[in-house]
């Protein structure tokens with residue numbers, strides 16, 4: 001039986017990747033950090049919590065000894081490093097914490113592999129945030145990096161360390177440069193889920209108006225379940241490499257808002273510009289969306305659109321879910337959650 005470690009199992013991708021690996025017969029060790037109240041709601045939603053091939057293990061990503069002991073004890077074939085301080089907005093307020101977890105955390109695992117067993121295959125969760133300021137579109141594995149946030153910079157460090165351990169010590173170390181991927185299990189701090197849960201609360205009269213930041217940012221949004229399949233494929237090849245996963249379609253935050261209200265049967269009209277821009281219900285004229293500058297970032301990534309041709313050719317991977325399907329599934333899930341009084 002193959003053995004995998006998934007760090008960050010309590011997150012969106014951790015839950016979907018665990019589901020995939022269990023379906024393929026793996027034994028999965030999922031790591032979580034110690035807190036006074038750990039939440040496994042995503043594993044519960046997927047019905048995985050009590051799976052007999054899943055073991056949840058406490059692990060501190062900032063402690064090398066913790067990573068060495070983890071590998072020594074679990075003896076994995078594959079390590080998927082998904083744990084990170086993953087919220088770009090927070091990284092501006094907590095740049096050092098972000099560097100420790102998102103940047104150095106990866107190196108602790110790479111070092112642990114180097115010490116414990118160099119045959120262990122490693123996946124690094126890299127990101128389109130590393131492209132940052134637009135250099136060329138669509139972005140590919142060859143596009144120059146220019147990160148625009150402490151998160152992007154920390155991830156770029158981890159990416160280059162992954163490449164360096166591959167080249168220096170011959171480790172099988174893959175780096176997946178994944179563009180934004182969303183799902184009903186997305187955290188509510190990220191814009192898509194903030195929007196779909198906001199729409200659901202507005203429909204159920206628990207919220208009057210959704211407050212957002214930059215509506216002009218463009219993102220290449222895919223479905224998380226498709227993307228974890230790409231991660232898995234990256235560790236099944238003969239040699240490790242770097243791969244972009246993306247849909248090759250970009251939309252503004254504004255159009256995701258319009259799409260989300262439409263999925264709940266509300267026709268939204270836009271009025272005004274800049275911080276005075278508002279989204280109003282076309283029937284009643286009620287303001288349902290307004291701008292709050294609090295959600296603007298000190299430096300923004302304006303445009304992301306990825307070209308995943310390399311992943312398609314080398315891994316047989318392709319995004320399969322349209323943004324309309326994805327958005328609808330998120331709105332429907334949030335409508336149900338609000339209806340049943342669930343808070344996540």
Ligand code: NDP
Pocket residue numbers: 007008009010011012013014032033060061081082083084085086087101125126127128177178179180181182187
């Ligand atoms: P989530 O924010 O949903 O999950 C992040 C995970 O990291 C959680 O399990 C979280 O644990 C854990 N974590 C946070 N801080 C720490 C810490 N100090 N020590 C240990 N674990 C910690 O992210 P996603 O699932 O969406 O993303 C998975 C990975 O992929 C991340 O590394 C992210 O940066 C990267 N990525 C994500 C993309 C996306 O669009 N989703 C795109 C490209 C890259 P806890 O529950 O305790 O907070």
Ligand code: GDR
Pocket residue numbers: 086087088089126127128129178179180181189190191192194211212213214215217218219253295296297300301
């Ligand atoms: P991102 O995702 O920064 O791309 O990082 P997020 O959903 O947070 O922001 C996307 C864009 O929406 C704009 N925006 C807002 N964002 C949030 N969170 N809240 C708002 O109210 C709001 N209003 C407008 C943002 O400015 C931005 O332009 C995600 C994370 O999953 C990273 O971990 C991952 O690496 C990248 O995607 C790829």
